[in-house]
Amino acid sequence: MALNINNLNNSSQVKQKVEQQTQVKQQVAQQSNIEQNKSVRQDSVSLTPQAKQMGELQKKVADAPVVDQKKIDQLKKAITSGEYKIDPEKLAANIANFEFNID
Numbered sequence: 446m447a448l449n450i451n452n453l454n455n456s457s458q459v460k461q462k463v464e465q466q467t468q469v470k471q472q473v474a475q476q477s478n479i480e481q482n483k484s485v486r487q488d489s490v491s492l493t494p495q496a497k498q499m500g501e502l503q504k505k506v507a508d509a510p511v512v513d514q515k516k517i518d519q520l521k522k523a524i525t526s527g528e529y530k531i532d533p534e535k536l537a538a539n540i541a542n543f544e545f546n547i548d
Contacts, residue, residue, distance in 0.1 A: 492500075523529035 520529065
């Protein structure tokens with residue numbers, strides 16, 4: 446675009462130039478917004494099978510009773526009556542096995 450330097454009082458050319466620059470800036474901003482929106486739409490999340498399994502286990506634990514009162518009552522009754530026998534060797538083996546398997 447050529448400017449008429451002989452007619453410096455003609456502000457219409459200056460206004461046109463400013464308007465053109467403003468339009469270019471707006472177009473660049475719009476293009477930037479469009480590109481940002483495209484990148485947001487492309488984002489996705491997926492859960493691994495292990496994460497899904499962990500969620501299912503958490504639900505089961507949340508739904509399970511905190512204390513199995515029936516089992517406690519059975520054990521109390523067996524201990525009181527003398528029917529509950531403890532095998533010290535088996536207990537020691539289970540404790541040792543538990544300790545060695547802790548990661």
